[in-house]
Amino acid sequence: MDDKAGYSARILIIDDEESILDGCRQALEKSGYTVMTTSDGPDGIRLSRSEKLDLAFVDLKMPSCSGMDIIEVLSKEMPGIVLIVITGYASIVSAVEAMKKGAYDYLPKPFSPDQIRAVTKRALEHRFLKIESDRLREEKERMERSFITFVSHEMRSPLVTIMQYFETLKVISENSLEQNAKDIIDRCEKRLQGLHDLVEHWLDLARIEDGSFSEAKMPIVLTKILDRSIEELTPLCQRREITLEASINEPSAKIMGDQESLVRVFTNIIGNATKYTPPGGKITITMTQDDYYVYVTIADTGSGIPADKLPFIFEPFFRVKGKDERQKGSGLGLTFVKKIMDAHNGKIEVTSQEGVGTRFILRFTRLYEL
Amino acid sequence: MDAKKKVLLIDDDKDFLLATKLILEKGGYEVFLAEDGKAGVDMAKSLSPDIAIIDMMMETWSEGFNVVSKLRTSDTGKKIPLIMLSAVDLQGPYQSFEPPDELPTVDLVLHKPIKAVELLKFVGQLLR
Numbered sequence: 001m002d003d004k005a006g007y008s009a010r011i012l013i014i015d016d017e018e019s020i021l022d023g024c025r026q027a028l029e030k031s032g033y034t035v036m037t038t039s040d041g042p043d044g045i046r047l048s049r050s051e052k053l054d055l056a057f058v059d060l061k062m063p064s065c066s067g068m069d070i071i072e073v074l075s076k077e078m079p080g081i082v083l084i085v086i087t088g089y090a091s092i093v094s095a096v097e098a099m100k101k102g103a104y105d106y107l108p109k110p111f112s113p114d115q116i117r118a119v120t121k122r123a124l125e126h127r128f129l130k131i132e133s134d135r136l137r138e139e140k141e142r143m144e145r146s147f148i149t150f151v152s153h154e155m156r157s158p159l160v161t162i163m164q165y166f167e168t169l170k171v172i173s174e175n176s177l178e179q180n181a182k183d184i185i186d187r188c189e190k191r192l193q194g195l196h197d198l199v200e201h202w203l204d205l206a207r208i209e210d211g212s213f214s215e216a217k218m219p220i221v222l223t224k225i226l227d228r229s230i231e232e233l234t235p236l237c238q239r240r241e242i243t244l245e246a247s248i249n250e251p252s253a254k255i256m257g258d259q260e261s262l263v264r265v266f267t268n269i270i271g272n273a274t275k276y277t278p279p280g281g282k283i284t285i286t287m288t289q290d291d292y293y294v295y296v297t298i299a300d301t302g303s304g305i306p307a308d309k310l311p312f313i314f315e316p317f318f319r320v321k322g323k324d325e326r327q328k329g330s331g332l333g334l335t336f337v338k339k340i341m342d343a344h345n346g347k348i349e350v351t352s353q354e355g356v357g358t359r360f361i362l363r364f365t366r367l368y369e370l
Numbered sequence: 371m372d373a374k375k376k377v378l379l380i381d382d383d384k385d386f387l388l389a390t391k392l393i394l395e396k397g398g399y400e401v402f403l404a405e406d407g408k409a410g411v412d413m414a415k416s417l418s419p420d421i422a423i424i425d426m427m428m429e430t431w432s433e434g435f436n437v438v439s440k441l442r443t444s445d446t447g448k449k450i451p452l453i454m455l456s457a458v459d460l461q462g463p464y465q466s467f468e469p470p471d472e473l474p475t476v477d478l479v480l481h482k483p484i485k486a487v488e489l490l491k492f493v494g495q496l497l498r
Contacts, residue, residue: 156457157383163483164389171396171486 008034009124010051014044014070015059015086020109024057027113028120041065048074048081054127055120057107059086060094068098075102080131082123148206155199163192194330201332204264205316208339217258217344219367222294223251225259226285229266233274241279244270248287253294255364261340268333269298269360276302276358289366296362304354313350314338374400375497378419380410380437381455382428386482390423390489397490407437411444418446421497424476426456438476451477451496455484 011033013024021037028035036051038044041064048056056074060067071083085098085106095106104126107119166189170182177185230246237244273283281301288295305313312318317331341348345365352358377399381387384405391401402417404410407428414422422441426434434454441447454476477496480489 160457160482161383161385161389164386167483167486168389168392171393 008032009054009120009127010034010036011120012036012038012044012047012051012053012056014038014041014056014062014067016062016064017059020059020086023113024116027116030113031117031120033120041067041070044070045073048078053078053081055082055084055123057084057086057116058103059088060098061088068094068101071098071101071103080127082127084119084123148203151199151206152203156196159192159196159199163189163196166192198330198332201330201336204336205332205339208336208343217256219254219369220257220259220262221251222253222255222257222262222287222296222364223248225257225262226266226287226296228263229270230285232263232267233270236271236274237283240274240277242274242277243282244285245282246285246287248285250287250289250294253287253289254367254369255294255344256367257344257364258340262344265337265340265362266296266298268337269362272333273298273300273302273358276300276304278302292366294364294366296364297359298362299357299359301357304356304358305350305352306354307352310350310352314348374398375421376400376402376417376419377493378402378404378410378414378417378422380404380407380422380428380434381425382406383425386425390484393486393489394493396486397493399493407433407440410437411440414441414446415444419450421451421453421493422447423453423455423493426454442475453477453492453496454479455482456480457482 011028013021013035015021015024015037016039018039021039025035025037036047036053038047039062041062044056044058047053058067058070058074067085071085074081074083079102083098083103085095085103086109087095087098087106088109095103095108098106104123105119107116166185169185226246226248230244234244270283270285277283277300283298283300286297286299288297309318314334314337316335319331338348341362347363349361349363350358351361375398377394379387379390379394379401381390382405387403387405391403394401402413402419404413410422410424413419424434424437424441426432428434428437434456438452438454441452456479478492480492
């Protein structure tokens, strides 16, 4: 039912007085509504469940059951139905109580046909507005969700194809290109890789924020994660002539975590360290623990981060200016790291001294398995 | 001289097809292109390629799996190696990717973009 045109709103009246039921039915059917009536409370609840109602009038004072209870059940079970109480004794107190329990309005007895029609009209307007706003909200949420999917496919596809073209260009041109043309291809590829990383990181964050990031947390041996991360980054360190060293004194310590995202956490931090560490430098990874926590420290001998920049490094798109503009990252790597650490109830701290190096300390809660 | 081995490439991105075709031709293969799943399945029947490379996301995000299923139940597709291409990292975290209950088997999954040396290396290995 998208609007009132051509739709006959469905109304139920629950009242023990037959004369009231008849009066209401006549008044409302005259206005084109579909009207159902019952003098029995439980029967009213049954009808509400089966009849796809828009609106229900409930008499508060009936001998067989309490109208207040009906209001309570209906507002909990079928929050879409607009509820109006009919109060025989025009008591503001009971009307207020009913409205607290979820009624939208009240109609004091005795009332005229015009009065019930006016109350009905207003309640239905409220109902249709609510339906419309619910629909819009759902539509907005659906669009937000599909936007991520859209971006993931529509942005990635052309990017991947352009990268593939550059790869092809290198293969088919081989030695026919001059060195400066080769350099340009090389630069293009680096910038494309940066854009590719940006899209991937952005998607990671979007998924964490919209909740579709489903963590597969389970007991894991942290050393295995570190080994995988180190293995992944070793070729890069070798190319940049940086020594990558690990010293792990307790190889069996376990934590609860999501393996894949933790590998990304470590590769992000180590990858960052390679960007700011000069050839001949060193990245040291140590793992220690006490009774409660496991600590992973990743220290480099790089250029360091100025003290005034340190508080901002986990902010999206914040970058510490490096010497080489081409080593720029996506600006989202550390934001991602922080979010994943938060999701693991972990803690990440960073200390740095310009010209000496930077040290990241990650703390995880130890897992003791009985 | 041996006849060139035939590679069938199935992807709905024309540019990606062209880029990959040129790499494979440089590697000495005869390359055939199909721009959607149906054309790919038909061409596999009529051409009897030695290997097929299939993109996972085409008209739908899992069209590649449909193509692989159809190929695997056909006479040609049963025998030849199949490579699945994907722009998403299926092993990575937080992919909303939900694979069908029964995944048809491919011989290899490669991620786009593919390094030319790797593509030629893997295709060569699978055809050996």
